[in-house]
Amino acid sequence: MGWLKKVIKEEPEEVPITPPGMPHFIDLAEFSKKRGESRGRGIEIKVAEIDSFEDLRQLSNYVYDGNILILDFSAIMNDDLSMKRIITELKRLVEDVNGDLAGINKNLLLITPKTVSIDRRKVRRGGRGHY
Secondary structure, eight states: OHHHHHHSOSSOOOOOSSOTTSOSSOOGGGTSOOTTOOOOOSOOEEEEEOOSGGGHHHHHHHHHTTOEEEEEOTTTTTOHHHHHHHHHHHHHHHHHHTOEEEEEETTEEEEEOTTOOOOOSOOOTTSTTOO
């Protein structure tokens, strides 16, 4: 029974999380992009809120430039006329750039350029071909 006490210790040993000489946290600011500075990696993901139809022109330029746009329209989702105009214009934009458009949830849209398609199948645990 003495050998069992050696194998199963009553108090677990403290295992250091970070190697000696390293800080105990990772500063994510080191990895984030500095404002206005391009990484040169190609496609960027832009997240924007839209308050009116007039905002759409500037936001559309991101997609024309080949970037992905996540559009939050919660500020105007109760304005049926504005929503209809914006959705109609976004459909034209997507057709123009041969891109893709899909709803993420009740107040977010994903707009992609032609180089990125949106798979509308949800990844579910245990399903065929999924994680």
